[in-house]
Amino acid sequence: MNKEVVKMVITGPVNAGKTTLIRHISDVPVIATDEIATDEVANVKKHTTVAMDYGILHVDESLELHLYGTPGQRRFDFMWDVLAVGAVGAVFLVDSSDAESVNEMKYIYHYFRDRMRLPAVVGVTKQDIRGSIEPEQIRVHLEADNVPVICCDPRNKEDSKMLVLSLLEMVVQEQQSEQEFEESDFF
Ligand SMILES: Nc1nc2c(ncn2[C@@H]2O[C@H](COP(=O)(O)OP(=O)(O)OP(=O)(O)O)[C@@H](O)[C@H]2O)c(=O)[nH]1
Numbered sequence: 001m002n003k004e005v006v007k008m009v010i011t012g013p014v015n016a017g018k019t020t021l022i023r024h025i026s027d028v029p030v031i032a033t034d035e036i037a038t039d040e041v042a043n044v045k046k047h048t049t050v051a052m053d054y055g056i057l058h059v060d061e062s063l064e065l066h067l068y069g070t071p072g073q074r075r076f077d078f079m080w081d082v083l084a085v086g087a088v089g090a091v092f093l094v095d096s097s098d099a100e101s102v103n104e105m106k107y108i109y110h111y112f113r114d115r116m117r118l119p120a121v122v123g124v125t126k127q128d129i130r131g132s133i134e135p136e137q138i139r140v141h142l143e144a145d146n147v148p149v150i151c152c153d154p155r156n157k158e159d160s161k162m163l164v165l166s167l168l169e170m171v172v173q174e175q176q177s178e179q180e181f182e183e184s185d186f187f
Protein backbone atom coordinates (compact mmCIF):
# COMPACT_ATOMS: atom_id res chain seq x y z
CA MET A 1 0.00 0.00 0.00
CA ASN A 2 1.23 3.49 -0.85
CA LYS A 3 1.69 5.65 2.18
CA GLU A 4 0.56 9.23 2.25
CA VAL A 5 3.32 11.56 3.45
CA VAL A 6 2.37 14.76 5.22
CA LYS A 7 4.91 17.41 6.19
CA MET A 8 4.71 19.56 9.29
CA VAL A 9 7.06 22.25 10.56
CA ILE A 10 7.96 22.71 14.25
CA THR A 11 9.17 26.19 15.04
CA GLY A 12 9.62 28.69 17.86
CA PRO A 13 12.34 30.47 19.84
CA VAL A 14 15.61 29.03 21.12
CA ASN A 15 15.20 26.56 23.98
CA ALA A 16 11.42 26.15 23.52
CA GLY A 17 11.79 22.37 23.08
CA LYS A 18 11.56 21.82 19.31
CA THR A 19 14.42 19.33 19.08
CA THR A 20 13.26 17.61 22.28
CA LEU A 21 9.73 17.15 20.90
CA ILE A 22 10.88 15.65 17.61
CA ARG A 23 13.31 13.31 19.39
CA HIS A 24 10.51 12.07 21.65
CA ILE A 25 7.93 11.29 18.98
CA SER A 26 9.95 10.20 15.98
CA ASP A 27 9.67 6.52 15.10
CA VAL A 28 13.00 6.69 13.24
CA PRO A 29 16.39 8.01 14.38
CA VAL A 30 16.26 11.79 14.15
CA ILE A 31 18.56 13.70 11.84
CA ALA A 32 19.64 16.70 13.86
CA THR A 33 22.06 19.56 13.39
CA ASP A 34 22.77 20.51 16.99
CA GLU A 35 26.03 22.43 17.27
CA ILE A 36 27.80 23.94 20.25
CA ALA A 37 26.27 27.35 20.96
CA THR A 38 28.80 30.15 20.69
CA ASP A 39 26.87 33.39 21.09
CA GLU A 40 24.38 34.58 23.74
CA VAL A 41 22.57 31.23 23.32
CA ALA A 42 25.53 29.66 25.17
CA ASN A 43 24.23 31.36 28.34
CA VAL A 44 21.04 29.31 28.08
CA LYS A 45 22.08 25.96 26.58
CA LYS A 46 25.09 24.06 25.30
CA HIS A 47 23.77 23.00 21.89
CA THR A 48 21.48 24.67 19.40
CA THR A 49 19.91 23.68 16.07
CA VAL A 50 21.69 25.41 13.19
CA ALA A 51 19.82 23.97 10.20
CA MET A 52 17.04 21.48 10.95
CA ASP A 53 15.74 18.45 12.81
CA TYR A 54 14.02 15.74 10.82
CA GLY A 55 11.95 12.88 12.20
CA ILE A 56 9.01 10.70 11.14
CA LEU A 57 5.90 9.75 13.09
CA HIS A 58 4.02 6.73 11.75
CA VAL A 59 0.44 7.83 12.39
CA ASP A 60 -1.07 4.61 10.98
CA GLU A 61 -0.40 2.11 8.16
CA SER A 62 -1.39 4.65 5.54
CA LEU A 63 0.03 7.92 6.89
CA GLU A 64 3.51 9.18 7.76
CA LEU A 65 3.97 12.55 9.40
CA HIS A 66 7.33 14.08 8.48
CA LEU A 67 8.46 16.56 11.10
CA TYR A 68 10.88 19.37 10.29
CA GLY A 69 12.22 21.35 13.25
CA THR A 70 13.66 24.80 12.59
CA PRO A 71 16.52 26.63 14.27
CA GLY A 72 15.23 29.12 16.85
CA GLN A 73 17.76 31.85 16.11
CA ARG A 74 16.83 34.64 13.71
CA ARG A 75 20.23 34.48 12.04
CA PHE A 76 19.15 31.16 10.55
CA ASP A 77 15.74 32.44 9.43
CA PHE A 78 16.44 31.51 5.79
CA MET A 79 15.90 27.94 6.99
CA TRP A 80 12.42 28.85 8.29
CA ASP A 81 11.33 29.60 4.71
CA VAL A 82 13.07 26.56 3.26
CA LEU A 83 11.61 24.14 5.82
CA ALA A 84 8.05 25.45 5.50
CA VAL A 85 7.83 24.67 1.78
CA GLY A 86 5.10 22.06 1.26
CA ALA A 87 4.17 21.87 4.96
CA VAL A 88 0.47 21.43 5.77
CA GLY A 89 0.78 23.16 9.12
CA ALA A 90 3.05 24.67 11.76
CA VAL A 91 3.49 23.85 15.44
CA PHE A 92 4.72 26.90 17.36
CA LEU A 93 6.50 26.03 20.59
CA VAL A 94 7.14 28.70 23.21
CA ASP A 95 9.00 28.51 26.54
CA SER A 96 6.47 29.91 29.00
CA SER A 97 9.07 30.20 31.79
CA ASP A 98 10.92 32.87 29.83
CA ALA A 99 9.34 36.23 28.94
CA GLU A 100 11.97 36.77 26.25
CA SER A 101 10.88 33.53 24.57
CA VAL A 102 7.26 34.74 24.59
CA ASN A 103 8.31 38.04 22.99
CA GLU A 104 10.41 36.29 20.37
CA MET A 105 7.52 33.91 19.69
CA LYS A 106 5.42 36.89 18.63
CA TYR A 107 8.02 37.79 15.99
CA ILE A 108 8.31 34.19 14.74
CA TYR A 109 4.54 33.60 14.83
CA HIS A 110 3.87 36.66 12.68
CA TYR A 111 6.81 35.88 10.38
CA PHE A 112 5.17 32.54 9.50
CA ARG A 113 1.62 33.90 9.48
CA ASP A 114 2.50 36.73 7.09
CA ARG A 115 4.51 34.60 4.68
CA MET A 116 3.11 31.08 4.78
CA ARG A 117 -0.40 31.32 6.26
CA LEU A 118 -0.28 27.73 7.52
CA PRO A 119 -2.83 26.14 9.85
CA ALA A 120 -1.24 26.35 13.30
CA VAL A 121 -1.25 25.29 16.93
CA VAL A 122 0.74 26.89 19.74
CA GLY A 123 2.39 24.52 22.22
CA VAL A 124 3.16 26.15 25.55
CA THR A 125 6.15 24.41 27.16
CA LYS A 126 7.69 24.55 30.66
CA GLN A 127 4.42 25.06 32.52
CA ASP A 128 5.95 22.88 35.27
CA ILE A 129 8.41 25.69 36.09
CA ARG A 130 7.24 27.95 38.88
CA GLY A 131 6.14 31.43 37.78
CA SER A 132 5.66 30.45 34.14
CA ILE A 133 3.36 32.61 32.01
CA GLU A 134 -0.26 31.46 31.62
CA PRO A 135 -1.26 30.07 28.18
CA GLU A 136 -4.09 32.59 27.97
CA GLN A 137 -1.65 35.49 28.46
CA ILE A 138 0.48 34.03 25.67
CA ARG A 139 -2.53 33.79 23.35
CA VAL A 140 -3.34 37.46 23.97
CA HIS A 141 0.29 38.51 23.46
CA LEU A 142 0.53 36.61 20.17
CA GLU A 143 -2.90 37.83 19.03
CA ALA A 144 -3.60 34.19 18.23
CA ASP A 145 -7.38 34.39 18.58
CA ASN A 146 -8.47 31.47 16.45
CA VAL A 147 -5.53 29.18 17.09
CA PRO A 148 -5.48 26.38 19.68
CA VAL A 149 -3.03 27.15 22.51
CA ILE A 150 -2.17 23.88 24.24
CA CYS A 151 0.16 23.09 27.17
CA CYS A 152 2.80 20.56 26.23
CA ASP A 153 5.88 19.05 27.83
CA PRO A 154 8.05 18.01 24.86
CA ARG A 155 9.85 15.49 27.10
CA ASN A 156 6.54 13.63 27.33
CA LYS A 157 5.79 11.48 24.28
CA GLU A 158 2.00 11.43 24.74
CA ASP A 159 1.78 15.22 25.24
CA SER A 160 3.88 15.81 22.18
CA LYS A 161 1.97 13.37 19.99
CA MET A 162 -1.31 14.89 21.11
CA LEU A 163 -0.09 18.35 20.06
CA VAL A 164 1.00 17.39 16.54
CA LEU A 165 -2.00 15.11 15.99
CA SER A 166 -4.40 17.87 17.02
CA LEU A 167 -2.92 20.01 14.24
CA LEU A 168 -3.17 17.11 11.79
CA GLU A 169 -6.83 16.67 12.72
CA MET A 170 -7.46 20.37 12.06
CA VAL A 171 -5.78 20.15 8.67
CA VAL A 172 -7.79 17.05 7.67
CA GLN A 173 -11.04 18.71 8.74
CA GLU A 174 -10.21 21.86 6.77
CA GLN A 175 -9.39 19.79 3.68
CA GLN A 176 -12.64 17.83 4.04
CA SER A 177 -14.79 20.93 4.31
CA GLU A 178 -13.03 22.52 1.30
CA GLN A 179 -13.71 19.33 -0.68
CA GLU A 180 -17.36 19.24 0.39
CA PHE A 181 -17.73 22.88 -0.64
CA GLU A 182 -16.21 22.18 -4.07
CA GLU A 183 -18.48 19.16 -4.55
CA SER A 184 -21.60 21.02 -3.49
CA ASP A 185 -23.86 22.50 -6.17
CA PHE A 186 -23.29 25.96 -4.73
CA PHE A 187 -22.34 27.41 -8.12
N1 LIG B 1 11.21 21.61 32.79
C1 LIG B 1 10.95 21.55 31.49
N2 LIG B 1 11.97 21.49 30.61
C2 LIG B 1 11.68 21.44 29.32
C3 LIG B 1 10.35 21.43 28.84
N3 LIG B 1 10.38 21.40 27.48
C4 LIG B 1 11.68 21.39 27.12
N4 LIG B 1 12.47 21.40 28.23
C5 LIG B 1 13.95 21.42 28.24
O1 LIG B 1 14.35 22.62 27.55
C6 LIG B 1 15.44 22.35 26.69
C7 LIG B 1 14.99 22.60 25.25
O2 LIG B 1 16.04 22.30 24.38
P1 LIG B 1 15.81 22.00 22.82
O3 LIG B 1 14.80 20.94 22.63
O4 LIG B 1 17.19 21.80 22.27
O5 LIG B 1 15.23 23.39 22.36
P2 LIG B 1 15.06 23.93 20.87
O6 LIG B 1 13.73 24.59 20.82
O7 LIG B 1 15.33 22.86 19.88
O8 LIG B 1 16.19 25.07 20.82
P3 LIG B 1 17.13 25.61 19.60
O9 LIG B 1 17.48 24.48 18.71
O10 LIG B 1 18.33 26.16 20.31
O11 LIG B 1 16.34 26.68 18.90
C8 LIG B 1 15.83 20.90 26.94
O12 LIG B 1 16.82 20.87 27.95
C9 LIG B 1 14.52 20.27 27.45
O13 LIG B 1 14.73 19.15 28.28
C10 LIG B 1 9.28 21.49 29.78
O14 LIG B 1 8.06 21.50 29.46
N5 LIG B 1 9.66 21.54 31.10
Ligand SMILES: [Mg+2]
Pocket (backbone or CB within 6 Å): 018, 019, 020, 048, 049, 069, 070, 071, 072
Ligand atom coordinates in the same frame (compact mmCIF):
# COMPACT_ATOMS: atom_id res chain seq x y z
MG1 LIG C 1 16.66 22.67 18.35
